[in-house]
Amino acid sequence: MSAGNAVIGQSGGPTAVINQSLVGVVEALQASIAAGEGKVNKILGAHHAVAGMVKDDYIDLTTRTQDFLDRIADTPSSALGSSRDKPDAAYCKRIFESFAKQDVHYFFYAGGNDSSDTCRIIAEMAAEQGYDLTAYHVPKTIDNDLMVNDHTPGFGSAAKFVAQAFMGDNLDNAALPGIKINIVMGRHAGFLTAASMLGRREGKNDGPHLIYVPEADFSEEKFLADVERVYTQHGRCLIAVSEGIHDSDGNPMMTKLQDEVEKDAHGNVQLSGTGALGDLLAGLIKTKLGEKLGQKLRVRADTFGYLQRSFVGCASAVDQAEARQCGREAVKHALAGEHKSGSIAMIRKPGDAYEIEYKRIEIKEVAALTQHLDPKYILDGCDIAESFRDYAGPIVGDLPVVESF
Amino acid sequence: MSAGNAVIGQSGGPTAVINQSLVGVVEALQASIAAGEGKVNKILGAHHAVAGMVKDDYIDLTTRTQDFLDRIADTPSSALGSSRDKPDAAYCKRIFESFAKQDVHYFFYAGGNDSSDTCRIIAEMAAEQGYDLTAYHVPKTIDNDLMVNDHTPGFGSAAKFVAQAFMGDNLDNAALPGIKINIVMGRHAGFLTAASMLGRREGKNDGPHLIYVPEADFSEEKFLADVERVYTQHGRCLIAVSEGIHDSDGNPMMTKLQDEVEKDAHGNVQLSGTGALGDLLAGLIKTKLGEKLGQKLRVRADTFGYLQRSFVGCASAVDQAEARQCGREAVKHALAGEHKSGSIAMIRKPGDAYEIEYKRIEIKEVAALTQHLDPKYILDGCDIAESFRDYAGPIVGDLPVVESF
Numbered sequence: 051m052s053a054g055n056a057v058i059g060q061s062g063g064p065t066a067v068i069n070q071s072l073v074g075v076v077e078a079l080q081a082s083i084a085a086g087e088g089k090v091n092k093i094l095g096a097h098h099a100v101a102g103m104v105k106d107d108y109i110d111l112t113t114r115t116q117d118f119l120d121r122i123a124d125t126p127s128s129a130l131g132s133s134r135d136k137p138d139a140a141y142c143k144r145i146f147e148s149f150a151k152q153d154v155h156y157f158f159y160a161g162g163n164d165s166s167d168t169c170r171i172i173a174e175m176a177a178e179q180g181y182d183l184t185a186y187h188v189p190k191t192i193d194n195d196l197m198v199n200d201h202t203p204g205f206g207s208a209a210k211f212v213a214q215a216f217m218g219d220n221l222d223n224a225a226l227p228g229i230k231i232n233i234v235m236g237r238h239a240g241f242l243t244a245a246s247m248l249g250r251r252e253g254k255n256d257g258p259h260l261i262y263v264p265e266a267d268f269s270e271e272k273f274l275a276d277v278e279r280v281y282t283q284h285g286r287c288l289i290a291v292s293e294g295i296h297d298s299d300g301n302p303m304m305t306k307l308q309d310e311v312e313k314d315a316h317g318n319v320q321l322s323g324t325g326a327l328g329d330l331l332a333g334l335i336k337t338k339l340g341e342k343l344g345q346k347l348r349v350r351a352d353t354f355g356y357l358q359r360s361f362v363g364c365a366s367a368v369d370q371a372e373a374r375q376c377g378r379e380a381v382k383h384a385l386a387g388e389h390k391s392g393s394i395a396m397i398r399k400p401g402d403a404y405e406i407e408y409k410r411i412e413i414k415e416v417a418a419l420t421q422h423l424d425p426k427y428i429l430d431g432c433d434i435a436e437s438f439r440d441y442a443g444p445i446v447g448d449l450p451v452v453e454s455f
Numbered sequence: 456m457s458a459g460n461a462v463i464g465q466s467g468g469p470t471a472v473i474n475q476s477l478v479g480v481v482e483a484l485q486a487s488i489a490a491g492e493g494k495v496n497k498i499l500g501a502h503h504a505v506a507g508m509v510k511d512d513y514i515d516l517t518t519r520t521q522d523f524l525d526r527i528a529d530t531p532s533s534a535l536g537s538s539r540d541k542p543d544a545a546y547c548k549r550i551f552e553s554f555a556k557q558d559v560h561y562f563f564y565a566g567g568n569d570s571s572d573t574c575r576i577i578a579e580m581a582a583e584q585g586y587d588l589t590a591y592h593v594p595k596t597i598d599n600d601l602m603v604n605d606h607t608p609g610f611g612s613a614a615k616f617v618a619q620a621f622m623g624d625n626l627d628n629a630a631l632p633g634i635k636i637n638i639v640m641g642r643h644a645g646f647l648t649a650a651s652m653l654g655r656r657e658g659k660n661d662g663p664h665l666i667y668v669p670e671a672d673f674s675e676e677k678f679l680a681d682v683e684r685v686y687t688q689h690g691r692c693l694i695a696v697s698e699g700i701h702d703s704d705g706n707p708m709m710t711k712l713q714d715e716v717e718k719d720a721h722g723n724v725q726l727s728g729t730g731a732l733g734d735l736l737a738g739l740i741k742t743k744l745g746e747k748l749g750q751k752l753r754v755r756a757d758t759f760g761y762l763q764r765s766f767v768g769c770a771s772a773v774d775q776a777e778a779r780q781c782g783r784e785a786v787k788h789a790l791a792g793e794h795k796s797g798s799i800a801m802i803r804k805p806g807d808a809y810e811i812e813y814k815r816i817e818i819k820e821v822a823a824l825t826q827h828l829d830p831k832y833i834l835d836g837c838d839i840a841e842s843f844r845d846y847a848g849p850i851v852g853d854l855p856v857v858e859s860f
Contacts, residue, residue, distance in 0.1 A: 064630045095860070098630075109860050121858035127626030129859055134631065218765035221532030225469045225503075226539065230761070249767070324737070325730010325758050332729070353730050355757030356635075360623035362654070363769065363855040450768040453526035454534055455500070455514050 053088050054155030054182075057103065058111070059096035060128035061161035061168065063192070065204030066211075066365040067373035071160045071188045072130065073123040074377020076111050079156075082385055083112070089385050090156060098131035099159075100168060104144040106151065123374065126207075126360050137168055142175045149183065156184050158380055162191030162202075166393060167417040173391040186380040187393035187413050190373070192359050195239035197419045198411055200398040203376055206369030206445040208235070208358045209245035213449055215354060217249035220257040220288055221452065227286035228348025229277060229335055232258075233328045235358050238294045240265050240423040242358070244434045245442055246290035249449055257288025259433075264294035265423045266431035268303060273331075274338050276432045281343055293327060293353075303327060325353045366447045372396060372406060379408040404444035458493050459560030459587075462508065463516070464501035465533035466566035466573065468597070470609030471616075471770040472778035476565045476593045477535065478528035479782020481516050484561075487790055488517070494790050495561060503536035504564075505573065509549040511556065528779065531612075531765050542573055547580045554588065561589050563785055567596030567607075571798060572822040578796040591785040592798035592818050595778070597764050600644035602824045603816055605803035608781055611774030611850040613640070613763045614650035618854055620759060622654035625662040625693055626857065632691035633753025634682060634740055637663075638733045640763050643699045645670050645828040647763070649839045650847055651695035654854055662693025664838075669699035670828045671836040673708060678736075679743050681837045686748055698732060698758075708732060730758045771852045777801060777811060784813040809849035 058075045060068050072095070079093045094108040102108065109130065122129050137145065149157070159169040169187040176183035189196050192208035212234055223230050236242040240263025250256040259280045262268055280287040296302045304327050328351030335349045379394045392410040399405040427438045463480045465473050477500070484498045499513040507513065514535065527534050542550065554562070564574040574592040581588035597613035599606050617639055628635050641647040645668025655661040664685045667673055685692040701707045709732050733756030740754050784799045797815040804810040832843045 060630075064627050118858065121856065122860075124855075125626065125857040125859065126623050128630040129626075130630075132630040214767045215762055218531050218767040219761055221530065221534075221767075222469050222761050222765040225465075225533040225535075225537040324734050324756060326734060329729050329731060329734075350761070351729060352760030352762065353758065354762070356624055356627050356755070357620055357757065357759070357762065360627040362619045362623040362626075362857060450529075451526065452530040452767060453523065454530065455527075 053091050055092040055094055055153050056090050056156035056158065057094045057096050057108065057149070057152070057154045058130070058158040059099040059103065059160070060130045060132050061099040061159060061165035062132060062134065062190070063162070063359055064127035064132060065190055065192050065359050066126040066207035066361070067203050067369050068160055068190050069125050069127070069129045070123045070370050070373035071190060071203060071377040073119045074374040075158045075188065075381055076114065076119060077116070078378040078381035080112070082381070087385070094152065094154070095130045099133035100137050100141065100145060101133040101135050102131070103148050104141060106148050108152065126362055126365070136164065137171060142172055145172060146176065146179060146181055150181065155182050156384055158186050158188060158384070160188040160190045160377070162193065163196060163416060163418050163420060166413055170413040170417045173413065177390065183390070184384045184387070185391045186384045187416070188376050188380045189394060189396070189416070192242060193236045193239045194241035195237070195420045195422070196416045197421050198395045198415050199421070200396050200406070201445050202396070203369060203373035204359070205241060206366035206447070207364065208242055209248065209442055210366045210446045210449070211358050211361055211364045212242055212245045212354065213248040213446060214364065216246040216258055216288070216290065217449065217452055220249070221454065223257060223286050223288045224454070226348070228350065229281060229287045229289070231289045231291055231328050231331050231351040233291050233293055233351065233353040235354065236264070236292050236294060238264050238420055238422070240292050243290050243292040244423060244427060244438055245446065247434045247438060248442060248446055254454065255284060258290040259284065259287050261290045261434045262295050262432060263292050263423055263428060264296060265425065266428050267298040268295040269297065270334060272431065274335065277335055278339055278343065291327070291331065303330070325351065328353045366445065368445055368447050375408060383410045458496050460497040460499055460558050461495050461561035461563065462499045462501050462513065462554070462557070462559045463563040464504040464508065464565070465535045465537050466504040466564060466570035467537060467539065467595070468567070468764055469532035469537060470595055470597050470764050471531040471612035471766070472608050472774050473565055473595050474530050474532070474534045475528045475775050475778035476595060476608060476782040478524045479779040480563045480593065480786055481519065481524060482521070483783040483786035485517070487786070492790070499557065499559070500535040504538035505540050505542050505546065505550060506538040507536065508553050509546060511553050513557065531767055531770070541569065542576060547577055550577060551581065551584065551586055555586065560587050561789055563591050563593055563789070565593040565595045565782070567598065568601060568821060568823055568825060571818055575818040575822045578818065582795065588795070589789045589792070590796045591789045592821070593781050593785045594799060594801070594821070597647060598641045598644045599646035600642070600825045600827070601821045602826045603800045603820050604826070605801050605811070606850050607801070608774060608778035609764070610646060611771035611852070612769065613647055614653065614847055615771045615851045615854070616763050616766055616769045617647055617650045617759065618653040618851060619769065621651040621663055621693070621695065622854065622857055625654070626859065628662060628691050628693045629859070631753070633755065634686060634692045634694070636694045636696055636733050636736050636756040638696050638698055638756065638758040640759065641669070641697050641699060643669050643825055643827070645697050648695050648697040649828060649832060649843050650851065652839045652843060653847060653851055659859065660689060663695040664689065664692050666695045666839045667700050667837060668697050668828055668833060669701060670830065671833050672703040673700040674702065675739060677836065679740070682740055683744055683748065696732070696736065708735070730756065733758045771850065773850055773852050780813060788815045
């Protein structure tokens with residue numbers, strides 16, 4: 051294969067470390083150019099992902115300095131801009147036209163399961179049309195729901211935010227006792243909601259006292275019974291609820307609320323960017339338990355929202371380093387030329403010490419599929435087992451220390 | 456006056472630094488005891504503020520170690536527990552009975568304007584009943600609305616959280632353009648909402664592009680015109696809205712939403728712990744501007760909620776040091792014995808360098824009064840002037856650096 055240009059794009063919801071992956075790709079490509087390998091000429095960033103590719107809207111990254119790239123890497127959100135467009139055949143054709151015009155033969159796409167599917171479609175179309183393209187997916191999602199992977203870049207930092215948020219809100223709830231509900235992101239996977247337990251201290255009766263993930267069916271009756279039990283026992287109750295909870299028929303609790311359910315191009319229900327679910331659950335408790343638990347019952351709900359993926363200054367150092375390495379690994383495999391496409395997966399090595407192995411897999415192994423929280427972590431449908439710490443603790447890293455009487 | 460015991464309480468909403476003030480009081484009292492001044496015997500923490508005092512529910516702090524106290528000081532929320540009770544005459548009588556029983560002659564109360572009023576009532580009742588009590592209010596409120604004070608402990612850390620949240624959400628909004636509303640705390644004062652502008656970078660077109668504070672009347676018509684103008688110009692719009700916005704008749708926008716407005720013991724409307732205001736405003740934009748601005752218009756709302764006052768790991772170092780010093784100053788004046796009551800006020804010294812002077816004032820100068828954002832900072836009812844940085848910047852301290860293309 052003769053030398054060509056490379057395109058990198060960032061797709062789907064931003065995270066605190068997706069720019070680490072961007073920079074991992076760019077610096078590995080720069081290293082290849084500097085070494086005179088003759089594989090890549092120019093490094094192009096697609097402005098707003100596929101939406102930029104179809105408009106020939108690229109940012110030249112070939113000679114960006116390491117200093118500048120390091121600052122980009124440390125910045126949350128997608129520096130190139132993102133997109134939620136899902137390319138169909140006509141859309142992909144326009145992408146190829148742009149790639150041909152720009153002499154692009156390497157394509158790197160950082161994103162979650164929907165985005166990996168986009169990458170897969172483009173790679174397959176390229177093969178069908180005889181266009182010489184090497185396409186690699188770089189994993190990213192705070193939902194942590196990619197198959198094969200032990201976990202995904204972005205999850206650790208979002209989980210750190212959620213853990214620190216619950217640590218503080220637990221102390222707040224202890225100071226002014228009442229019932230407090232916090233809605234956590236994660237769509238159909240409960241990993242991020244489960245991370246709410248990471249700041250709980252032994253013997254301190256810390257919240258969250260109840261945790262509801264989408265992997266367990268949600269029942270209003272059981273929820274109310276759980277809340278009443280905890281409140282009666284402790285005089286307060288802090289609750290973590292995944293935005294994706296659903297009843298036993300699979301109907302999201304959110305659909306019971308919104309007159310007109312808004313869906314995006316991927317057919318996903320809008321779960322974030324509204325406080326509706328939290329307010330529904332708070333209203334339910336007030337209506338059904340208010341009289342029983344006392345007139346002065348304080349019931350409040352917060353929805354953490356976009357802060358979980360974009361807050362500045364709360365990234366996990368482990369997550370940052372891994373996201374960077376995923377970008378570098380994608381370039382390593384792409385330039386090696388053995389496979390025309392692939393995805394990078396993070397596999398945890400067996401043993402007590404935390405260590406990650408980066409492995410090339412087929413894109414179809416992750417595309418459009420959802421990994422779920424292992425049922426072994428879910429206790430009675432309303433709590434997360436202590437053993438979840440062994441899984442998520444090393445990814446999140448050290449949490450601040452708090453003290454109480 | 457003979458030696459007696461001291462009580463310290465923490466009242467109202469928790470902050471990231473109210474434990475600094477607690478520890479400032481305790482360590483200054485411990486120093487007096489260690490120096491053999493013969494003024495204070497025991498140091499008692501009131502469990503849940505006035506609610507604990509009427510039940511003789513105290514935590515002995517006399518011999519707590521500096522290490523332990525330092526960890527408490529670094530922990531957000533009110534370590535002693537808080538209360539929103541507003542004592543009436545009968546309630547105060549029970550407090551005196553407890554104080555007499557416990558031989559309490561020094562009372563320190565950290566809180567905002569409602570709490571300072573509680574402190575004032577207790578001090579006046581003590582004087583009327585001939586009970587020997589020295590009562591000092593220690594300022595605290597993330598709303599930053601205490602009179603006389605340049606600013607209050609708790610504001611700087613909450614403002615830092617809000618600034619970092621907007622820095623991240625601005626990058627998120629740039630990556631996936633749309634209209635995004637974030638609801639910020641502050642009740643009737645706009646300081647915290649104004650702090651959303653502190654992370655804006657020069658020449659980067661950063662949001663928030665619109666900022667609405669309670670010090671300017673809110674009109675739906677102007678709001679919609681502002682949003683349309685910004686969105687048409689920039690293709691996106693990030694908006695900071697205070698929870699306390701109201702129409703020109705003074706009606707809070709929240710009362711237009713809630714069938715039954717919940718009020719607390721102080722007659723305050725429930726503004727926090729619900730996503731209703733954000734969802735109302737998002738719905739308004741979708742309904743009124745959706746067709747005009749395009750079918751794919753993304754409108755989202757987040758309500759920052761309790762995270763602003765309790766998030767672990769985002770305190771301002773300046774705020775921490777000042778809160779600690781306020782506690783020490785209260786003890787200094789109380790033990791000096793010149794005045795039976797007072798409040799500590801932070802006054803900014805004139806000049807270019809940021810420096811704070813701590814001054815004893817009468818409690819009535821701050822009790823139950825509200826300080827408002829200076830109108831000079833409010834631009835056309837929908838933005839905050841750059842000069843607000845000179846005011847709030849030194850209190851918040853350095854913010855993380857972000858980079859973009």
